[in-house]
Amino acid sequence: MTLHPLVILSGNAHPQLAKEISQQLNTKLGSVETHVVINESVRDVDLYIIQPTCNPCVNDYLMELLVMVDGAKRASAHRITAVISFFGYARQSKKDKSRSPITCKLVANMIEMSGITRVITLDLHSSQIQGFFNIPVENVCSDQLFVKYIRKRIKPLDQGDMVIVSPGVGGVKRGKIIADKIETDLAIIHKASIASSDSETILVGDVQGKIAIIIDDIADTCSTLNSAAVTLMRRGAKKIYALVTHGVFSNNAIDIINECAISELIITDSIPNTHNQEKCPKLKIISIASMMAETIRRTHHGESLQNERMMMTSSCG
Template sequence: MASVHGPKLIAGNSNLKLARSVARRMSLHRGMNVDLVDARVERFNDGEIFVEVYENVRDEDMFIIQPTSRPANDALMELLIIADALKRSSASRITAVIPYFGYARQDRRSKARTPITAKLVANMLEEAGIERVLTLDLHATQIQGFFDIPVDNLYASPVFALDVKHHFKDQMDNLMVVSPDVGGVARARDLAQRIGAPLSIVDKRREKAGEVAEMTVIGNVEGRTCLIVDDIVDTAGTLCKAADVLMENGAKEVHSYITHGVLSGPAVDRITKSVMKNLVITDTIEATDAVANAPNIRIVQTAPMFAQAILNTWSGTSVSSLFSTESLSAIYEGIYDCS
């Protein structure tokens, strides 16, 4: 049951910018000021993480905003320790808002004697006292089944659809959505259906892990403005090579819509030098200075969606209503004009 005071937000250090944006959006929705709970989340000299909550949270509905992105282990430990602090302070319910769910790529045993780390993380979150998880574009949707607590997995495709209709309003008949591999077809198809575009696939063959030996385009992309869709961009090697292959097959332009911009190592340099006109990512992972200043990387907001999802969770109303582009268009009013 929703508390009379409303939901309370607390954040670790992983993406304070996003957490503050969510608080501002909730203030607009509720017509009253919503601030992050005053807390101390810091490290001792030996690297140990310490948390102290300065406000009373007894019987409060608490939401911890903390993507488990770089450095993943520190972000995860902050989340667990904040949850333990809240549980020991008698919070009525603790929801982990994890915009980027780290370790999600380790969702199965790919070979003998390897872990399923995503399951281990799920166990740790539950043991810490977290009673609900709210996340965005899980790398593998079956990770929801690793938990014995409710998991709400939001989707970036409705927001991407708004962005596409805004920025490509004069080219809608010439768009082609492209999945960079066979495994991502469902995600790409979802965006394609939302914007009424056809679908193509880049089939990649690997000789060994981390190296793509061959890429083949399935579908006719000649003269099309291609939109590559995926959930994670890390070193960007495969993404940039896919853009090259599409251009070699006659594509007019290549843009990419990727939910989580991990962008490690040489990624930014590769993207800057790539044939891609634009890479569009969300703000689930706090942008480094290199990412923020890259001329062909653009960041879209997730705070309006997360703010509404938190309010819906607190009030006991539908979160799945946010899967609809039409529902989100009202939330993103003033940000996108798709008329």
């Protein structure tokens, strides 16, 4: 098999992540002007464009990605892979109201029709989104990153029994994977509707006197994290951490985190958040650069991604 040269390009969504990934791959980050003029030769190369579709300009970043792909196609790139560390439309993946769109499917169609031949992403909100595409989608999981952080940063500081907490029934599988790997119990928080405008919070599992670690994929308004923290404190949790893959932080989410009972909120840098870290001392950021770089390397060389040791190479800084 002929191995085509590897080129990394970045849009304006997250240039720092692209720079770190390029450094991990010992590859120079390609030059692109902001009005999308590719300043590198991409003829007959395997091109990887790093561009999360995230705040503050979700639609702009998506359009920039598509325009970059069109430019690369017209410059005769051999294969184009979109590295979308945060897939910003993942929550709109089903028709839950009359006449409502399935925006996630629409965006998948746009990505596919643009000429992208593969997508690499991180912790899709729903795994079935992979089925929206007719091209390969590598959904990299952050569970090994979180396991490593818990073992290296939480266990040595906080001695005592731990419990992994899923703040909703939809995240039980995610929480169970991590609980099994660190050999601890799993608790589940469920909001059951008891009236048209009220709900009752049900906690399944024992958190009394334990260090509770909430696991989730997206921190948006942070109301779910705050509600979970309130429930855990009422049930006697000793201390609360939260590990969340994507820090979206819309509206007054940072204020909510600052005021709630969570001691630390650990997120990845799938979305730029250094500006929020300055406002929230509880916020810790884990780099995904090594993990995504290794995924790119293995994809480029046609190697299997089903190797947990690959995910353990990532930094917990």
